[in-house]
Amino acid sequence: MDNIMRIVALGVCTGCGACGSCEHISFMQNQYGVPAPTVDDQCTSCGKCIELCIYDPNREDD
Ligand code: SF4
Ligand code: SF4
Numbered sequence: 001m002d003n004i005m006r007i008v009a010l011g012v013c014t015g016c017g018a019c020g021s022c023e024h025i026s027f028m029q030n031q032y033g034v035p036a037p038t039v040d041d042q043c044t045s046c047g048k049c050i051e052l053c054i055y056d057p058n059r060e061d062d
Contacts, residue, residue: 003039004049012055013037019049 004019015035019025024043030036039049050056 002045002047002050003043004037004053005039006050007053007055008036010055010057012057013053014055016054018052018054021052022049025049 004013004025007013013036015027015030015037017027017035019037020027022043024040025037026040027035027037037049053059
C-alpha cells in the first residue's frame, strides 16, 4: 500500500485536504468529527497523493 492510508494509519493525518485531488480519495468525518480521507479499491498505488502530504514521514523536501 502506498497511498495516504499509510498516513492515516500512522495517526498523523490532519484532514487538511491536500491529497483530495485524486478521484479515488473521498473524505468522511472520523469519530472525532475531523475530515479523514479514505481510498477506494480502484487506487493504483501511484503514490501521487503521498507526495502531496506534508506529514509523510518519508518525505524529502528539496
Ligand atoms: S494530505 Fe496528508 S494530512 Fe492532508 S488529508 Fe491527505 S493524508 Fe491527511
Ligand atoms: S491512485 Fe494514486 S493518487 Fe490516487 S489514491 Fe491511489 S496512490 Fe493516491
